[in-house]
Amino acid sequence: xxxxxxxxxHPDRQxxxxxxLIQSAAAALEPVSDSARLDAEVLLAHALGKTxxxxxxxxxxxxxxxxxxxxxxxxxxRAAGEPIAYIVGEREFWSLSLTVTRDTLIPRPDTxxxxxxxxxxxxAHGFSRIADLGTGSGAxxxxxxxERPACSVTATDINPDTLTVARDNAQRLGLSNVEFLLSDxxxxxxxxxxxxxxxxxxxxxSGDEALxxxxxxxxxxxxxxxxxxxxxxxxxxxxxxxxxxxxKLLLEHxxxxxxxxxxxxxxxxxxxxxTWRDHSGQPRVTGGVRA
Ligand code: GLN
Numbered sequence: 190x191x192x193x194x195x196x197x198x199h200p201d202r203q204x205x206x207x208x209x210l211i212q213s214a215a216a217a218l219e220p221v222s223d224s225a226r227l228d229a230e231v232l233l234a235h236a237l238g239k240t241x242x243x244x245x246x247x248x249x250x251x252x253x254x255x256x257x258x259x260x261x262x263x264x265x266x267r268a269a270g271e272p273i274a275y276i277v278g279e280r281e282f283w284s285l286s287l288t289v290t291r292d293t294l295i296p297r298p299d300t301x302x303x304x305x306x307x308x309x310x311x312x313a314h315g316f317s318r319i320a321d322l323g324t325g326s327g328a329x330x331x332x333x334x335x336e337r338p339a340c341s342v343t344a345t346d347i348n349p350d351t352l353t354v355a356r357d358n359a360q361r362l363g364l365s366n367v368e369f370l371l372s373d374x375x376x377x378x379x380x381x382x383x384x385x386x387x388x389x390x391x392x393x394x395s396g397d398e399a400l401x402x403x404x405x406x407x408x409x410x411x412x413x414x415x416x417x418x419x420x421x422x423x424x425x426x427x428x429x430x431x432x433x434x435x436x437k438l439l440l441e442h443x444x445x446x447x448x449x450x451x452x453x454x455x456x457x458x459x460x461x462x463x464t465w466r467d468h469s470g471q472p473r474v475t476g477g478v479r480a
Contacts, residue, residue: 205257207233208248214264221268228273229264235277236260271405283332287358292350294410296328300389302467303441303474304332307387310437310476311337316384320345320431322374322424323390325410327355327367333387334359334367343383345372348409374420375427382436386428389441390420417443421450425457432479439476447472 214229222228234241236259237252252260266276274280274295279288282296283304289295307329310316320343321330330344346352349371356369370377391410393400394417403411413420421440428438438459442450447464454462459477467473 204251206249206251207244210252210257210260211244211248214260217264218267221270228267231273231277232263232267233260236263275405280326282326282328283335285328285331285335285358285362287326287328287331288354288361289326290350290354291405292348292407293326293354294389294406296326299467299473300328300441301332302465303387303389303439304329304336306465306474306476307333307385307439308336310385310439311340314384314435314437316437317341318383318385318433319343320378320381320383320386322372322386322388322428323347323410323420324355324369325351325389327358327369329387329389330355330367331359331362331364334364335362338366340366342367343370343378343381344368345370345374345377347371347373348407351407374423375431378431381431382433383431384433385437385439386424386432387439388424390424392417392421392442392446416449417446418449418453421446422453425453425459429458429479434479436479437476438479439474441474442472444471444473447475450475 211229211233215226218225218228230241230244234244236256263276272295274289275291279286280295283301287296317340319333319340322345324330324344324346327344330342333340334342344355344367346355352369352371359367372378391413393411395412395415421442424440440450451462451464454477458480460480462477464472465474
């Protein structure tokens with residue numbers, strides 16, 4: 190005879206279906222998330238090691254106790270305010286699935302606009318040597334490397350742990366036209382010349398109340414002095430040193446920083462300074478040509 194396996198006894202735990210579990214988790218997340226149901230689905234799929242599509246096709250099935258416990262633990266992290274991307278360890282950006290950790294900013298859709306503009310500039314001028322300064326998870330560098338395989342992309346970051354995440358992302362995505370260098374802005378790039386420098390630098394003002402909602406993300410990737418302009422100012426001054434003549438700079442910035450960034454670039458001698466709007470109509474990217 191087969192030995193009868195003891196069933197764990199959970200008097201307070203009735204069998205629960207996938208559907209019920211999503212329902213109650215979504216209700217629990219409602220106060221902390223504006224995408225509570227989606228969050229609940231993503232976390233349950235993660236706990237089960239399945240896709241969201243699986244959840245929809247098996248919504249009446251019961252969830253095993255161990256998976257429920259794993260789900261509860263993920264749910265507790267989300268309820269405490271931790272972003273979904275850190276809990277599941279990845280974020281989709283420009284159709285690339287990127288690993289993200291607490292050492293990287295979570296890539297935003299706004300930054301996809303910077304990638305679009307960069308690709309247009311690359312095509313219009315036949316640029317091939319591209320630098321992405323402060324690459325974080327590698328979002329910008331890897332999107333450009335993927336879309337323009339003939340370009341060689343140099344991605345830098347000041348944090349070695351961050352750079353490891355970016356390098357691993359490149360490897361997993363099979364992108365070999367991108368190199369990674371530890372660098373404080375242009376510090377490690379002296380003697381190098383690029384056609385285009387792009388960056389999504391930290392640009393949140395130190396006292397900005399938005400920082401409270403960004404508490405899980407690395408402050409070094411977000412904060413940049415009293416007006417949020419310290420790093421943009423440095424890039425405006427340093428970038429000409431690593432650009433060819435007629436080389437270009439494209440910087441992401443806050444929705445209310447367009448004029449200030451234009452002034453900074455003009456004051457540092459950049460030509461043809463202009464600003465592009467993001468998909469919500471806000472000024473988001475400002476660039477210029479090396480004088
Ligand atoms: N866009 C980010 C935000 O949520 C800031 C990113 C950055 O500082 N580069 O405010």
